[in-house]
Amino acid sequence: MVSLTFYGGINQIGGNKILLEDNGTKIFLDFGMNFEEHQNYFTEYMPPRKCNSINDFIYLNLLPNLNGIYRRDYCKHMGLDFKEDNSVDGILISHAHIDHVGYVHFLRKDIPTYVSSETKAIMEMFSRIGAAGFEEFTGFKPSFQLISKKRGNGFKRRDARDGLERRNVRVFDFGKKFKIDNLEILPCRVDHSLPGATAFIIYASNGTVIYTGDLRFHGRQKEWSNDFIEKAADADPIIMISEGTRIKEKEARTEEYVQKESTKYINKKKGLVIANFPIRDTERLLTFYNTAISNKRKLIIEYRQAMLLDLLRQHGIENLPKSDNENIRIFYPKKSWGLVGRNDFTDEQIKQDYSSWEKNYLDLDNIIIAEEIRKNQKEYVMFMNYFQLNNLMDIKPKKGSVHIRSICEPFSEEMELDQKRIDNWLKLFSLYPERKIHSSGHACGPAIFEMINKINPKKLFPVHTINPEFFKELPHRKVIYPKYGKKFIV
Ligand SMILES: [Zn+2]
Secondary structure, eight states, rough: OEEEEOOSHHHHSSSSOEEEEEEEEEEEEEEOOHHHHHHHHSSSOOOOGGGHHHHHHHHHTTTTOOTOOOOOHHHHTTTTOTTOOOSSSSSEOOOOSOOOOOOOOGBOOOOOOOEEEHHHEEEEEEEEHHSOOOOOOOOOOOOOOEEOOSSSSEEEEGGGOOEEEEEOEEEETOOOOOTTTTTTEEEEEOOOTTTTTTEEEEEETEEEEEOOSSOOOOSSTTTHHHHHHHHHTTOOSEEEEEEEEEETTTTOHHHHHHHHHHHHHHTTTOOOOEEEEEETTTHHHHHHHHHHHTOOEEEEHHHHHHHHHHHHHHHTSSSSSSSOOOOEEEOOOOOTEEEEOOOOOOOHHTTTOOOOGGGGTTTTTTHHHHHHHHHHHGGGEOOOOGGGGHHHHOOOOOOOOOOEEEEEOOOOHHHHHHHHHHHHEEEEOOOOEEEEEEOOOBHHHHHHHHHHHHHOSSSSEEESSSSSGGGSSSTTEEEOOBBBOOOOEE
16 A cells, blocks of 8 residues: 655645655655745754754754654764664655755665766765755765774764765666565656756556656757656556646746857857856756857856766766866866965965865866956856856956846745845946846646646646646646645555
């Protein structure tokens, strides 16, 4: 008998944590963080307390109150029961957006976590950079532990330098079934704004369960999503859990549109072209790479993007440009002492401005600094997100420079406040108003309805949407609205 319990993604975009149980086998479908929910309680200035995080998060309903699934080091320190034999048998991660993977940090390391190769690459990137402090997705530094001192008596606190432990991350092949206990699972590649996105077909004891993850039908790889529909329909499912981020929208701009429109827009522009797009969206990176080349420009990316391109390549992804491609430059911003590009300091002194993972590319021939961009503005399309706008003071975009916004519109009060600050920067450099050219990572309403009708499940659970009521417009379909922590037995 299959049951589903939802601990996130209900009437909200992201934060999916769905427990599927079948004859004693327990798996989670994603284990994500919901941004809005998180921001209801925490700010940059009052971040979560690491020392009591799991207790605090359970209290705030951010994490499910389940004994035995959380990491041992945290449980011990926080006085939580650690029931050895009360874990889950696996986690299926649909893709590495934080709202799907963000709370994996808190899980015990022995739980097998099943991911695509690309998803693993991005999880590794998060683990290495670890900006937010709760991103130990692949590597694991045991916390709150005392170890004996190398010299002298007594104990010291264990820290990062005392070694990493690996999580049990298992990479699946698309289109190849694998098993978790008695459950058979078919991972299907789908098109989304992040490489490696996966939908799952789960063959349970009394029928098939479909989980879409996040997907779209208007990207360069829409065929992947269409193939998934076919396979899911063939499985004659009893349950489908569908995303509905843009269920209200009637249409979707395509990725081709972004490429065509931006190519046309920057044609004959005399200054620098700045493009803001999601930093890990390599499809969009490819779009602007193509846009730059057709305008005889080069694409300037960030070192984090260079690292992602390399990690993806190491994981067998070959349709993306290499970080040392002749049409790519890697931007090094001034940090700390701001020495990059100075010749009155030694290499070693310059490198001290950057943390160990940041300095990886500094020796390459294709790095670029603000001064060079300033001198040859019409030769480049430059990636820049809103956290890097201060570099404009070094670059000083000249007349004829433009700014393309290739991200979603602000959808919260906080984002609107941010937008005011962004507009100030853009006005200062005559880049205002920004030109909006975007294509969403999520399918629009009609495409979702078409998918559901083709797959034809007996019961439908909408998740990852603030407009679940729109699913009611689907004729002849049993729609079930999940409630937090309530078990649905099928
Ligand atoms: Zn996503």
